[in-house]
Amino acid sequence: MNIRKIMAMSCAAVCFLTMASCGKKSIKKREKVTLNVWKMEDEALLQQMADNFVEHYKDEADIEIILGNKPEHSMTEYINDNPDDSADILYFADDQLDQLYNAGYLLPITENKYQIIDDNGGRYTDVISCVVRELNLYACPITAGNGYFLYYNAKYLNESDVQSLDNILEIAGKKNKFFAMDWSSGWYTYSFFGGAGLTAEANPGGTFNECDWNSTENKYKGVDVAQAMLDISSSKGFRSMENPIDGASDDSVIAFVSGQWDYENLRGIWGDDLRATKLPTFTVNGDQVQMSGFMGYKYVGVYSGTKNPDWAVKFAEWVSNYDNQVERFKVTGECPSNVEAMQAEEVQSSPAVVALGEQSAFSVRQNVTDAYWTPSSLLGSTLAAGNPDKIDLQELLDDVTAEINAR
Structure with a gap:
């Protein structure tokens, strides 16, 4: 066998092995993810949002989302006493932000941070400035103008x-x-x-x-x-x-x-x-x-002690995005914080929003x-x-x- 044939066979073998190796690497095992959520909104609405989230990411992970009631009193005090029993996702009103932040219980939102800020009117709007500390964003806004x-x-x-x-x-x-x-x-x-x-x-x-x-x-x-x-x-x-x-x-x-x-x-x-x-x-x-x-705002944040920080942040972004803010308004009447959602026809046609x-x-x-x-x-x-x-x-x-x- 001449040297040219030997080299050709060797190259083919290398290519075959390389392709086989690459094929094995491309088979990625789906993650098993469990997220616990302390809810503060209509349960049927949140369940639908959770189901849609699971469906959207089904090719990447096997996700289970468990909805639970938030503590009747202070979330901060509850987590102080039960640090291993906190939910991964925390819904809260703006007046609870300082307590949660000072206790170190909120994870900074880094993924799509600037997009979230822009979607909600920019760095200096009240709804965003409430949850920015030392240039870090600590929660995603879900409603604005919770007033009477x-x-x-x-x-x-x-x-x-x-x-x-x-x-x-x-x-x-x-x-x-x-x-x-x-x-x-x-x-x-x-x-x-x-x-x-x-x-x-x-x-x-x-x-x-x-x-x-x-x-x-x-x-x-x-x-x-x-x-x-x-x-x-x-x-x-x-x-x-x-x-x-x-x-x-x-x-x-x-x-x-x-x-x-x-x-x-x-x-x-x-x-x-x-x-x-x-x-x-x-x-x-x-x-x-x-x-x-x-008047005030409602937010969704991520517990700093969560075992699934990446997925918890994705879920926080999901329930606070344009589509879900509009859907939340349709169900509960709560005004969106997302500036585009606020301009949606169904929102602007409401006398309550004008008032x-x-x-x-x-x-x-x-x-x-x-x-x-x-x-x-x-x-x-x-x-x-x-x-x-x-x-x-x-x-x-x-x-x-x-x-x-x-x-």
């Missing part, structure tokens, strides 16, 4: 009527109807104190609150606001209700404060008479003062610790009931403020 505004029934009220709470109460009382608002929740109680220029917010570290509702030095003192709320609660046309939409159902409530989550159900009740707008003004010391409000945009100019981001909720809610309930024990208002506010600011 005024719904009203055009059968009884017109656009001019609803500019002032005094007018709404007068008309409601004359018609034996009600304006309703949940004063048993500190989330809504804030709207009066905040509107009058008083504050309640967490310190920069998110470890305690700084509240001045007992102020005697501001233009409007704390007792001025408390008295204004007592004047409202004494009106024939006022009712404090945990679920005001129930009053809309039986036609006893013609205007109430709520958010976009009630829009679809209310549309079925009031039909073409449904209207929505910013909150009205209320009377403080003879002045008309615009009601404020809390939320109007009210956002007068609202502040909810940023309080857990110490805020119980005393602020008890204050609202006390004033809604007309201060039945006749507690001195300054004393009442001093006690409430001390509890809110407790360290």
